[in-house]
Amino acid sequence: MSSNSQEPNSQKANSQRPGVSRTTGRRPVKNRQSKGRGFVQQLVLVFFLVLLWVMLWDSVSVLSVLSGVVLALLVTRVFYLPPVVLSGRFNIIHAVIFGAWFLYSLMHASVEVAWFAFRRRAVGAGSVIACDLRTSSDLLMTLVADTASLIPGSIIIDSDRALGVLYLHVLDCDSEEKIFSGKAQVYHIEELLIRAVGSHRDLAALRATPDPMGLKGGERR
Amino acid sequence: MIPDIISAVLILLGGVLSLAAALGLLRFGDLLSRMHASAKPQVLGLLLVAVAIGIQFPTWATVTTLAIVISFQLVTIPVATHMVGRAGYRTKHLRRSMLYRDELAEAVDRAEARELAWERKRGIGTDHHDG
Numbered sequence: 565m566s567s568n569s570q571e572p573n574s575q576k577a578n579s580q581r582p583g584v585s586r587t588t589g590r591r592p593v594k595n596r597q598s599k600g601r602g603f604v605q606q607l608v609l610v611f612f613l614v615l616l617w618v619m620l621w622d623s624v625s626v627l628s629v630l631s632g633v634v635l636a637l638l639v640t641r642v643f644y645l646p647p648v649v650l651s652g653r654f655n656i657i658h659a660v661i662f663g664a665w666f667l668y669s670l671m672h673a674s675v676e677v678a679w680f681a682f683r684r685r686a687v688g689a690g691s692v693i694a695c696d697l698r699t700s701s702d703l704l705m706t707l708v709a710d711t712a713s714l715i716p717g718s719i720i721i722d723s724d725r726a727l728g729v730l731y732l733h734v735l736d737c738d739s740e741e742k743i744f745s746g747k748a749q750v751y752h753i754e755e756l757l758i759r760a761v762g763s764h765r766d767l768a769a770l771r772a773t774p775d776p777m778g779l780k781g782g783e784r785r
Numbered sequence: 786m787i788p789d790i791i792s793a794v795l796i797l798l799g800g801v802l803s804l805a806a807a808l809g810l811l812r813f814g815d816l817l818s819r820m821h822a823s824a825k826p827q828v829l830g831l832l833l834v835a836v837a838i839g840i841q842f843p844t845w846a847t848v849t850t851l852a853i854v855i856s857f858q859l860v861t862i863p864v865a866t867h868m869v870g871r872a873g874y875r876t877k878h879l880r881r882s883m884l885y886r887d888e889l890a891e892a893v894d895r896a897e898a899r900e901l902a903w904e905r906k907r908g909i910g911t912d913h914h915d916g
Contacts, residue, residue: 622846674829678805687813694888713863719820721870731889733817738885
């Protein structure tokens with residue numbers, strides 16, 4: 565969702581400071597190695613489409629798998645999307661940690677928002693906060709945005725793909741401490757996701773700025 | 786017997802959470818806060834109902850279909866919320882009194898100031914360039 569959103573100032577910022585553009589890592593490189601990697605990524609995509617198809621049919625048979633493969637190839641050809649650049653890294657332990665944390669947060673979020681709806685006092689003012697992410701990959705930005713939308717008190721409003729900034733609305737956020745904790749949470753999601761599926765570059769970025777809150781103070785752009 | 790009780794409790798909880806989502810839509814003060822109500826409680830509500838159905842019909846076919854339902858919910862809800870929230874923000878359908886701080890507006894202001902300064906530097910909009 566963040567990949568095709570055009571934030572109003574992203575293009576302006578881009579045209580002004582071309583050197584800062586983070587898109588450079590995503591340009592298709594025409595050599596054999598990246599071609600092979602692209603093929604593997606296509607395979608992963610086709611595999612999941614086939615899996616979805618088989619799950620919809622509720623049965624694993626030669627016919628369902630074969631028709632699934634044909635359909636998956638057709639779909640990936642006809643509805644061509646810019647290739648999703650997978651990071652090529654997957655840490656199962658951190659993925660499990662993320663999954664458990666996500667489930668816990670989902671429950672926490674639902675109960676919290678439900679409580680806001682049921683309680684007598686009306687909900688207070690919210691805030692729109694900016695989070696300058698450390699990652700530069702579209703996939704991770706999307707995952708962070710998705711996760712932030714599903715867990716306590718934050719929904720994504722806008723994103724600046726070129727600069728890697730997410731803008732989120734935080735529910736019931738009318739003090740500096742609440743803004744601070746809202747931002748800290750988004751950075752926590754990012755850290756968990758980078759450890760689970762981030763590329764080595766993202767990991768390096770994570771190590772370079774382990775504490776974005778302290779360094780940036782939330783105001784630096 | 787015990788599975789029946791568990792799934793009954795789960796369905797009840799799911800129903801309460803969905804009710805909370807509806808109440809939140811009614812009671813919250815502005816568009817952006819309402820998006821929270823529409824996005825959150827009912828995800829867990831649906832999850833609980835799905836688990837209850839899974840307990841009642843523990844067949845492979847049912848469970849895979851439920852898994853699809855839940856994963857599509859998880860994928861589509863953030864997108865839907867994002868689209869509505871973004872459209873609402875850009876068309877200025879928001880109550881400033883319900884916003885304590887707005888860093889997106891600050892960023893847009895800064896970008897506009899930069900753009901203006903850049904155009905001045907390049908001489909766009911003056912006679913200088915037309916020569």
